[in-house]
Amino acid sequence: MNASEILDMLVGTWLTTGLAHFDWQVMIMWAVGFLFMYLAIAKNFEPLLLLPIGFGIFIVNFPAVPLMGVNEDGTEQLLRIFYHYGVQWEVIPCVIFLGLGAMTDFGPLIANPKTLLVGAGAQLGVFVTFTGTVLAGFTLKEAASVSIIGGADGPTTIYLTQHLAPQLLGANALAAYSYMAMVPLIQPPIMRLLTTEKERKIRMRQLRPVSRTEKIIFPLVTSVIIALLVPSVVPLMGMFMLGNLMKESGVVNRLSDTAANALMNTVTIFLGISVGATMEAHTFLSYKPLFIFALGIVDFVVCTMGGILTVKIMNVFLKEKLNPLIGSAGVSAVPMAARVSQVMGLKYDKTNHLLMHAISPNLAGVIGSAAAAGMFIAMFG
Amino acid sequence: MKTMKTIVMFLACMMAVLATASASVPADDFLGVPLIPNATMFSRSDTRAELGTSLSHDEAFSFYKEYLEGKEDIQIRDWEKATYIEDDGSLPWHSITIEKQPVQGMTRVTIAKDSWTWIIGTLVLRFIGVFVVLSILYGGLVVSGAILSRVTATDKKK
Numbered sequence: 001m002n003a004s005e006i007l008d009m010l011v012g013t014w015l016t017t018g019l020a021h022f023d024w025q026v027m028i029m030w031a032v033g034f035l036f037m038y039l040a041i042a043k044n045f046e047p048l049l050l051l052p053i054g055f056g057i058f059i060v061n062f063p064a065v066p067l068m069g070v071n072e073d074g075t076e077q078l079l080r081i082f083y084h085y086g087v088q089w090e091v092i093p094c095v096i097f098l099g100l101g102a103m104t105d106f107g108p109l110i111a112n113p114k115t116l117l118v119g120a121g122a123q124l125g126v127f128v129t130f131t132g133t134v135l136a137g138f139t140l141k142e143a144a145s146v147s148i149i150g151g152a153d154g155p156t157t158i159y160l161t162q163h164l165a166p167q168l169l170g171a172n173a174l175a176a177y178s179y180m181a182m183v184p185l186i187q188p189p190i191m192r193l194l195t196t197e198k199e200r201k202i203r204m205r206q207l208r209p210v211s212r213t214e215k216i217i218f219p220l221v222t223s224v225i226i227a228l229l230v231p232s233v234v235p236l237m238g239m240f241m242l243g244n245l246m247k248e249s250g251v252v253n254r255l256s257d258t259a260a261n262a263l264m265n266t267v268t269i270f271l272g273i274s275v276g277a278t279m280e281a282h283t284f285l286s287y288k289p290l291f292i293f294a295l296g297i298v299d300f301v302v303c304t305m306g307g308i309l310t311v312k313i314m315n316v317f318l319k320e321k322l323n324p325l326i327g328s329a330g331v332s333a334v335p336m337a338a339r340v341s342q343v344m345g346l347k348y349d350k351t352n353h354l355l356m357h358a359i360s361p362n363l364a365g366v367i368g369s370a371a372a373a374g375m376f377i378a379m380f381g
Numbered sequence: 382m383k384t385m386k387t388i389v390m391f392l393a394c395m396m397a398v399l400a401t402a403s404a405s406v407p408a409d410d411f412l413g414v415p416l417i418p419n420a421t422m423f424s425r426s427d428t429r430a431e432l433g434t435s436l437s438h439d440e441a442f443s444f445y446k447e448y449l450e451g452k453e454d455i456q457i458r459d460w461e462k463a464t465y466i467e468d469d470g471s472l473p474w475h476s477i478t479i480e481k482q483p484v485q486g487m488t489r490v491t492i493a494k495d496s497w498t499w500i501i502g503t504l505v506l507r508f509i510g511v512f513v514v515l516s517i518l519y520g521g522l523v524v525s526g527a528i529l530s531r532v533t534a535t536d537k538k539k
Contacts, residue, residue, distance in 0.1 A: 035516070051489055079417050080471070110522060110526070113518075113519045113522040113523060113526075114519060114521045115514065116516070116518055116522075117515060117516065117519065118517040119515055120511045120514075120515040120516075121511040121512075123505045123508065123511050124508070127504045127505075127507065127508045130504060131501065131504065133502070134500060137471070139469060139470045139471050140454070140469040140500070141454055141469050141470075141472070211529065211533070213529055214529055215528060217529070218522070218525075218526050221518070221521045221522065221525055222518060224521075224522075225514065225517055225518050225521055226518075228515070229514045229517065230514060357441070364515065367515065367518070368511055368515055371510070371514045371515065372507070372511050375507040375511065376507070379503065379507065380469045
């Protein structure tokens with residue numbers, strides 16, 4: 001073996017390492033990944049998702065790692081397989097909705113169904129942001145997928161984005177989950193701004209008890225109405241209602257327990273890492289993700305305002321007034337937004353517990369954002 | 382005679398040049414959408430062009446399909462009375478409508494520009510749509526709740 005052959009061998013070995021393909025862009029993406037891991041670990045912001053997403057961003061942005069590409073024999077690499085079958089095939093968001101359904105008690109919503117309108121009002125930001133995003137040069141499909149962020153529903157955001165603008169999946173999902181985590185910071189100033197002290201002290205009548213039969217009928221009625229009016233969103237809502245029916249029927253406890261815990265946790269891992277892995281430097285580093293983050297917060301603010309203003313408008317016509325603080329829960333960050341209403345209510349009246357009242361528009365928000373997503377899919381899908 | 386020959390030759394050359402030139406001139410277009418050759422323009426403004434062609438619906442559709450090849454964010458809707466091609470991307474036009482039923486032997490094609498009226502109009506409609514969906518659900522819950530409480534009350538009386 002001569003010197004030239006040894007040199008060739010060394011160069012060949014060097015080229016198989018990541019160091020040979022290193023560039024500054026991957027370092028920016030590491031920082032992004034670290035930021036989300038920090039928020040999850042140190043600040044406890046949506047850790048179940050931000051931690052795997054952050055790690056996904058981090059690990060996929062090492063040069064030459066066989067994670068999101070295609071092998072020479074045409075087979076897909078590990079994270080690409082998760083992404084392909086989980087997200088691209090839209091399996092994971094629907095399975096998450098199944099688990100959410102199995103975890104959700106719709107009792108407060110059934111007891112006070114008028115709050116469904118608050119869930120609709122809180123979609124205002126979705127439609128306002130759409131206009132702003134189109135003005136900024138996004139295509140109509142991209143604009144629709146970005147605007148759903150304000151609905152504060154992660155699986156719905158992922159489902160709609162995958163349908164309309166898969167190239168924005170990483171940025172949209174990250175923005176949605178980040179802002180959901182920041183609900184306690186974003187919403188209180190808006191709630192104070194739009195309500196008077198007198199309004200914040202409004203006491204709401206205790207909710208009536210809801211029978212088991214009503215709880216069983218609810219997912220069936222909702223499925224019928226959604227399937228007839230917004231069929232495009234039935235994969236999400238159908239699974240949501242199935243999960244809830246399993247829970248409320250009480251006859252398949254093993255299934256509902258699996259859906260709400262083991263299955264939900266499993267798909268959450270795959271969802272987080274897959275979404276993070278879509279954020280490779282060459283696709284992520286452009287003006288669009290920054291713009292999506294900026295518009296996402298505007299979206300969230302307008303959605304919160306929409307919910308509060310809807311309650312105020314409803315109060316004009318209602319004999320028994322609603323506390324406008326529950327309006328902010330119309331965004332579907334369940335149950336964080338409802339907790340924010342509870343905390344704000346207690347600040348102004350230590351005995352005024354709003355949590356159960358706020359859960360109702362909160363759940364309406366989940367249905368409302370799914371309906372809005374369905375409208376967009378029907379429009380552009 | 383020689384002069385005559387020269388004139389004929391000159392005219393022939395001119396015609397040949399004109400024929401070649403007209404063949405290389407790109408077909409007329411509206412907002413980047415090619416217009417079907419030999420089509421009759423019924424009306425044309427900055428935002429809308431309406432034309433009629435002797436081509437059948439399927440032929441006109443194939444003509445536009447060829448133009449749309451490789452373009453992203455295009456939606457084709459097969460309606461009962463027309464084929465509706467919509468751009469959801471960033472092209473300057475919004476839609477091409479090809480009517481299925483010819484009128485006086487002509488297939489009508491309408492090309493419309495991107496319109497904020499359409500965007501805002503459809504958005505408002507969809508926002509109202511969300512209210513409608515949830516209001517109907519509200520109605521459904523009220524009705525089913527009322528039926529159930531009546532049934533429960535009757536059972537208790539018995």
